Amino acid sequence: MAFLSDTLARVKPSPTIAVTSRARELKAAGRDVIGLGAGEPDFDTPEHIKEAAIEAIRRGETKYTAVDGIPELKAAICAKFARENGLSYTPAQITVGSGGKQVLFNALVATLNPGDEVVIPAPYWVSYPDMVLLAGGTPVFVEGPRETGYKITPEALEAAITPKTKWVIFNSPSNPSGAAYSAAELRGLTDVLMRHPHVWVLSDDMYEHLTYGGFEFVTPAQVEPGLAARTLTCNGVSKAYAMTGWRIGYAGGPETLIKAMAKVQSQSTSNPCAISQWAAVAALEGPQDYVRESRAAFERRRDLVVSALSACPGIDCPTPEGAFYVYPSIAGLIGRTTAAGTRIDSDETFAAALLDEAGVAVVFGAAFGLSPAFRISYATSDAVLAEACARIKVFCEGMT
Numbered sequence: 204m205a206f207l208s209d210t211l212a213r214v215k216p217s218p219t220i221a222v223t224s225r226a227r228e229l230k231a232a233g234r235d236v237i238g239l240g241a242g243e244p245d246f247d248t249p250e251h252i253k254e255a256a257i258e259a260i261r262r263g264e265t266k267y268t269a270v271d272g273i274p275e276l277k278a279a280i281c282a283k284f285a286r287e288n289g290l291s292y293t294p295a296q297i298t299v300g301s302g303g304k305q306v307l308f309n310a311l312v313a314t315l316n317p318g319d320e321v322v323i324p325a326p327y328w329v330s331y332p333d334m335v336l337l338a339g340g341t342p343v344f345v346e347g348p349r350e351t352g353y354k355i356t357p358e359a360l361e362a363a364i365t366p367k368t369k370w371v372i373f374n375s376p377s378n379p380s381g382a383a384y385s386a387a388e389l390r391g392l393t394d395v396l397m398r399h400p401h402v403w404v405l406s407d408d409m410y411e412h413l414t415y416g417g418f419e420f421v422t423p424a425q426v427e428p429g430l431a432a433r434t435l436t437c438n439g440v441s442k443a444y445a446m447t448g449w450r451i452g453y454a455g456g457p458e459t460l461i462k463a464m465a466k467v468q469s470q471s472t473s474n475p476c477a478i479s480q481w482a483a484v485a486a487l488e489g490p491q492d493y494v495r496e497s498r499a500a501f502e503r504r505r506d507l508v509v510s511a512l513s514a515c516p517g518i519d520c521p522t523p524e525g526a527f528y529v530y531p532s533i534a535g536l537i538g539r540t541t542a543a544g545t546r547i548d549s550d551e552t553f554a555a556a557l558l559d560e561a562g563v564a565v566v567f568g569a570a571f572g573l574s575p576a577f578r579i580s581y582a583t584s585d586a587v588l589a590e591a592c593a594r595i596k597v598f599c600e601g602m603t
């Protein structure tokens with residue numbers, strides 16, 4: 204009898220973490236490496252949020268809480284959904300978990316049976332397919348190619364839906380492409396979903412606040428209220444308030460689903476960290492200056508990176524609407540040879556050669572299900588980004 208489960212054998216470790224570890228190893232060995240793999244803001248958590256956490260410790264908020272969130276945080280989340288998304292949820296329709304990741308995982312574990320399909324637009328966040336597999340479901344991919352701005356079309360969505368489809372996952376702005384759907388584009392997709400009442404919608408709005416150039420963020424249940432009764436709107440404080448280490452994510456959705464998700468959480472982690480929950484209350488209810496300031500910094504960096512990469516021969520870098528990633532295509536470099544003699548036959552070889560020969564760590568597109576491309580996280584300083592792009596340019600110019 205095998206010790207490890209068959210389910211685990213179907214799952215792969217996170218490729219983004221693998222890249223970060225490889226870059227760390229090279230650095231430890233004394234190599235000059237710039238890591239552009241990490242998916243977290245380089246800013247510190249705002250001071251008033253840290254103070255709220257310290258206060259909570261002093262007040263003795265250090266015990267178990269209700270499994271899926273304290274009433275104060277649920278109230279703050281209801282107010283946030285109403286204020287920013289025009290969505291009306293009661294506290295019983297809100298769940299809080301240890302990061303957006305746990306919330307998504309709970310939803311899939313609570314609902315998937317063997318054979319159930321989950322439609323995932325590609326390029327996708329690396330965790331979606333593996334979470335679906337761990338929960339016993341089957342991922343079904345729909346490509347959103349470079350030509351359509353890394354977005355899927357209503358026709359492609361329609362073609363992917365079968366009688367077995369349980370969920371469609373939306374992630375706008377997207378990790379890894381930064382692409383975000385306008386209200387009109389999302390309407391095209393929600394119209395398709397209105398014709399398939401057995402399909403549920405999982406909207407991962409983690410990068411909601413990071414949109415640029417006046418782009419207006421929208422979420423499916425807002426664009427099509429007719430979908431609200433079968434939509435789980437997921438969000439969190441990790442990216443919006445530079446709180447990745449605090450581990451608080453949340454979602455709003457129909458009460459039966461929320462209760463089922465709490466049942467899963469009650470038998471795994473129980474409540475998310477009590478102190479972090481109080482910090483999240485301060486994040487959602489306190490001053491929002493950090494959100495504005497970080498958005499301005501990320502927009503400046505996006506423009507810097509897009510313009511620098513556009514000057515690299517063979518790289519085609521679209522300007523994304525949001526998040527802190529760019530996803531340039533390297534179709535123009537396939538078949539070329541680097542100055543050190545590596546033949547580029549895939550985005551994986553490209554990323555490996557870029558790391559070894561130029562000291563820049565990026566994540567290859569195949570990890571996100573759409574090749575040939577690579578992801579750069581621009582959540583790092585302007586100076587580091589400028590240096591990294593200069594190295595990429597020299598690397599590309601050296602190819603024959």
Ligand SMILES: Cc1ncc(COP(=O)(O)O)c(C=O)c1O
Nearest residue numbers: 302303304328378409439441452
């Ligand atoms: C698209 C997307 N969803 C969810 C998450 C998970 O966020 P959290 O850190 O709150 O678990 C991430 C984190 O990288 C993400 O990129």
